[in-house]
Amino acid sequence: MTSENLTQLRNRIDEINDQLLDLLNERTALVEAIGREKDKQGLKKYDPIREQQIIEKLREKNQGPLTDEMLIHVFKEIFKVSVKLQEEKSHKKGLLVSRKNKLEDTVIDVQGDMIGDGEPTFVFGPCSVESKEQMERVAKNLSEKGLKYIRGGAFKPRTSPYDFQGLGIEGLKMMSEAAKKYGLRVVSEIMDAGDLEAALPYVDVIQIGARNMQNFSLLKALGHINKPVLLKRGLSATIEEFVNAAEYIAMHGNPNVMLCERGIRTYEKATRNTLDISAVPILKRETHLPVFVDITHSTGRKDILLPIAKAALAVGADGIMAEVHPNPMLALSDANQQMSLEEFDLFYKKLRN
Numbered sequence: 001m002t003s004e005n006l007t008q009l010r011n012r013i014d015e016i017n018d019q020l021l022d023l024l025n026e027r028t029a030l031v032e033a034i035g036r037e038k039d040k041q042g043l044k045k046y047d048p049i050r051e052q053q054i055i056e057k058l059r060e061k062n063q064g065p066l067t068d069e070m071l072i073h074v075f076k077e078i079f080k081v082s083v084k085l086q087e088e089k090s091h092k093k094g095l096l097v098s099r100k101n102k103l104e105d106t107v108i109d110v111q112g113d114m115i116g117d118g119e120p121t122f123v124f125g126p127c128s129v130e131s132k133e134q135m136e137r138v139a140k141n142l143s144e145k146g147l148k149y150i151r152g153g154a155f156k157p158r159t160s161p162y163d164f165q166g167l168g169i170e171g172l173k174m175m176s177e178a179a180k181k182y183g184l185r186v187v188s189e190i191m192d193a194g195d196l197e198a199a200l201p202y203v204d205v206i207q208i209g210a211r212n213m214q215n216f217s218l219l220k221a222l223g224h225i226n227k228p229v230l231l232k233r234g235l236s237a238t239i240e241e242f243v244n245a246a247e248y249i250a251m252h253g254n255p256n257v258m259l260c261e262r263g264i265r266t267y268e269k270a271t272r273n274t275l276d277i278s279a280v281p282i283l284k285r286e287t288h289l290p291v292f293v294d295i296t297h298s299t300g301r302k303d304i305l306l307p308i309a310k311a312a313l314a315v316g317a318d319g320i321m322a323e324v325h326p327n328p329m330l331a332l333s334d335a336n337q338q339m340s341l342e343e344f345d346l347f348y349k350k351l352r353n
């Protein structure tokens with residue numbers, strides 16, 4: 001081969017490279033547009049079926065001298081960089097609830113009390129609202145301790161449909177009455193978007209239970225209200241799924257979301273659920289939202305509530321939730337795991353000292 005010949009061939013290669021570069025850039029712009037569309041639809045970036053279809057079509061058309069093996073190799077590399085680019089673009093944008101989008105902690109104003117401002121928040125009360133007397137006794141006890149919140153379930157998501165299902169709006173009215181008398185704020189679970197409007201006058205923080213963490217129509221509805229939401233982690237939800245559930249609420253217009261780690265399902269039977277203590281610092285690092293720990297549902301046992309509450313605060317939880325009942329043995333739900341008022345007095349004293 002003369003050197004003149006080599007130069008000519010290389011010149012032709014340079015021309016083709018220029019065309020390839022233009023085509024690759026045109027392709028990359030389309031890959032970016034597809035990535036944005038996938039973000040909107042919540043689809044995964046990597047789509048092996050689509051990649052397989054592309055390769056099959058190209059193999060049918062391939063006239064050589066490029067072998068099928070070389071063709072596949074080249075396109076697999078193209079797909080790899082395409083997926084990487086789509087993922088990078090999507091992460092850069094970040095979720096609304098992500099630290100990447102907002103560096104400072106979200107502090108939530110609940111009727112003048114600030115949650116997430118560095119001072120721990122305590123939310124105590126019975127599993128279920130059962131009577132006026134019960135709520136009166138608990139509210140009085142809480143206010144004597146200088147506490148600011150009361151919790152109680154009026155809409156109960158029970159495993160068995162034959163178990164007590166809660167007093168509904170009547171229950172919320174009872175709790176709200178006791179709360180007003182003692183200057184407390186009400187935290188209570190809503191299970192159905194249809195109950196939101198009726199419940200709002202009686203509730204200061206809407207709790208979404210573990211079983212509804214991925215009830216997307218309910219999450220969307222919460223985006224349209226102007227009350228804070230305490231979102232509990234689903235029974236088997238990953239941290240990523242939990243954060244995305246919070247994003248649903250924020251994305252639909254309500255930025256006042258708090259997260260609550262309440263234990264996850266594992267093979268361990270010594271506790272009702274396994275408290276994922278590492279979720280607390282991870283959620284604090286990855287999101288700017290306040291993080292609570294429900295020490296009652298995560299453990300399901302009263303004898304370790306104190307060390308668990310201390311551990312939660314030590315790893316950065318903004319708040320603690322626990323169940324307290326004037327007469328736990330007669331409680332209509334979760335009788336074994338609620339503290340009596342006497343047990344609660346001791347627990348709280350030790351926690352604060």
Ligand SMILES: O=C(O)C(=O)C[C@]1(C(=O)O)C=C[C@@H](O)C=C1
Pocket residue numbers: 031034035045046047048050051054078079082083
């Ligand atoms: O078609 C898509 O869904 C794309 O994102 C484009 C593309 C490609 O480069 O052709 C990139 C990544 C997917 O794994 C499949 C195909």
